[in-house]
Amino acid sequence: xxxxxxxxxxxxxxxxxxxxxxxxxxxxxxxxxxxxxxxxxxxxxxxxxxxxxxxxxxxxxxxxxxxxxxxxxxxxxxxxxxxxxxxxxxxxxxxxxxxxxxxxxxxxxxxxxxxxxxxxxxxxxxxxxxxxxxxxxxxxxxxxxxxxxxxxxxxxxxxxxxxxxxxxxxxxxxxxxxxxxxxxxxxxxxxxxxxxxxxxxxxxxxxxxxxxxxxxxxxxxxxxxxxxxxxxxxxxxxxxxxxxxxxxxxxxxxxxxxxxxxxxx
Amino acid sequence: xxxxxxxxxxxxxxxxxxxxxxxxxxxxxxxxxxxxxxxxxxxxxxxxxxxxxxxxxxxxxxxxxxxxxxxxxxxxxxxxxxxxxxxxxxxxxxxxxxxxxxxxxxxxxxxxxxxxxxxxxxxxxxxxxxxxxxxxxxxxxxxxxxxxxxxxxxxxxxxxxxxxxxxxxxxxxxxxxxxxxxxxxxxxxxxxxxxx
Numbered sequence: 001x002x003x004x005x006x007x008x009x010x011x012x013x014x015x016x017x018x019x020x021x022x023x024x025x026x027x028x029x030x031x032x033x034x035x036x037x038x039x040x041x042x043x044x045x046x047x048x049x050x051x052x053x054x055x056x057x058x059x060x061x062x063x064x065x066x067x068x069x070x071x072x073x074x075x076x077x078x079x080x081x082x083x084x085x086x087x088x089x090x091x092x093x094x095x096x097x098x099x100x101x102x103x104x105x106x107x108x109x110x111x112x113x114x115x116x117x118x119x120x121x122x123x124x125x126x127x128x129x130x131x132x133x134x135x136x137x138x139x140x141x142x143x144x145x146x147x148x149x150x151x152x153x154x155x156x157x158x159x160x161x162x163x164x165x166x167x168x169x170x171x172x173x174x175x176x177x178x179x180x181x182x183x184x185x186x187x188x189x190x191x192x193x194x195x196x197x198x199x200x201x202x203x204x205x206x207x208x209x210x211x212x213x214x215x216x217x218x219x220x221x222x223x224x225x226x227x228x229x230x231x232x233x234x235x236x237x238x239x240x241x242x243x244x245x246x247x248x249x250x251x252x253x254x255x256x257x258x259x260x261x262x263x264x265x
Numbered sequence: 266x267x268x269x270x271x272x273x274x275x276x277x278x279x280x281x282x283x284x285x286x287x288x289x290x291x292x293x294x295x296x297x298x299x300x301x302x303x304x305x306x307x308x309x310x311x312x313x314x315x316x317x318x319x320x321x322x323x324x325x326x327x328x329x330x331x332x333x334x335x336x337x338x339x340x341x342x343x344x345x346x347x348x349x350x351x352x353x354x355x356x357x358x359x360x361x362x363x364x365x366x367x368x369x370x371x372x373x374x375x376x377x378x379x380x381x382x383x384x385x386x387x388x389x390x391x392x393x394x395x396x397x398x399x400x401x402x403x404x405x406x407x408x409x410x411x412x413x414x415x416x417x418x419x420x421x422x423x424x425x426x427x428x429x430x431x432x433x434x435x436x437x438x439x440x441x442x443x444x445x446x447x448x449x450x451x452x453x454x455x456x457x458x459x460x461x
Binding site for chain 2: 009010029030033069073076080083084109113116117120121124125127128131132133136137140153156157159160161163164165167168171172175194198202205206208209210212213215216217219220221223224228
């Protein structure tokens with residue numbers, strides 16, 4: 001459980017995709033989210049799907065994990081598919097149940113949009129499955145660096161993100177402890193009407209907040225005595241390295257975009 | 266002690282308050298999975314919106330908004346911090362992502378109200394106003410996100426988007442009042458914002 005909390009859905013590995021620089025992967029995925037909208041016919045959607053499957057193959061992620069990531073979106077996909085197939089009235093009628101007619105265009109559109117969802121979810125899942133949240137945070141900080149000129153607190157945001165990630169297991173532990181302590185004092189959270197239950201939550205939440213903020217204050221003091229004074233002149237423990245692989249990754253993105261633009265209607 | 270970075274007027278502890286709150290939001294979004302005190306039909310109800318309301322009430326406008334931004338960012342970076350332990354950039358595609366974005370704006374507004382009026386009534390009123398705003402922004406986002414991602418046909422009307430949001434509404438409004446009361450209680454102990 002704790003492992004899962006720290007690393008998110010990250011699965012360690014040493015495939016080509018795992019070894020990519022987080023910056024390259026971030027640029028790739030965010031560009032991909034926009035590129036998906038170029039596709040508008042069978043060829044282009046086929047290209048997107050083939051490309052995604054190729055990357056899944058290269059990343060050597062077990063399909064099980066990808067399908068797991070699909071779960072929250074499955075309902076939406078089915079809903080969208082039905083909406084398109086049932087409500088679009090263009091093209092030839094394929095199926096006729098009397099009260100319900102399914103048109104060619106509707107079915108096509110339904111399949112296209114479902115593919116769009118599938119490709120988006122798979123691609124973004126691959127990012128988080130092959131990159132730990134911490135390296136994504138590092139990559140994000142470097143990528144957003146130019147914004148520092150506009151006085152955007154890029155370093156501070158990245159720092160807060162890393163510390164939050166680090167706090168997750170600590171606070172989960174703390175919640176568990178406080179809950180057990182209150183249960184030992186006889187508080188019952190799972191019975192009675194809503195009002196009583198909410199009342200019972202107060203002795204759980206107040207100590208949790210107090211301890212979380214206490215930890216934050218302690219850590220702030222610890223950082224200051226060690227000489228933390230903002231992002232300027234700070235060196236980093238984890239260095240990012242741009243490799244030939246990352247260049248290949250971005251070139252493939254450009255090629256994909258060109259193909260999509262070329263083949264779309 | 267002056268240990269402030271040159272580029273901002275933030276103290277280190279302010280940064281850490283935001284981190285801590287972002288993590289608390291993660292715990293809050295999933296607390297019902299390990300402490301089953303709010304379960305409806307076998308499904309644990311998320312307290313994500315409840316903590317979204319609390320952010321501004323506890324930390325004030327700027328820090329509250331920043332805490333919500335941090336929460337959104339770690340979620341997008343792949344940590345399982347959103348409701349049902351979900352996370353990752355695929356959350357962007359999910360139609361309910363607007364609620365997470367709306368926390369940022371709402372935390373700012375909620376914080377602004379309680380920074381001006383420091384009574385218990387103001388806390389409750391602010392909680393309710395925030396919840397209404399979260400619903401307004403979140404549902405509109407859902408409608409437009411659905412138009413964008415799914416190129417929804419005429420069948421998906423604005424009314425359907427709202428109908429989708431009706432079931433969790435009563436529970437969320439009770440929780441909004443509770444958030445106001447709890448935030449007032451928390452300020453007594455934490456003393457981040459002055460109260461009367």
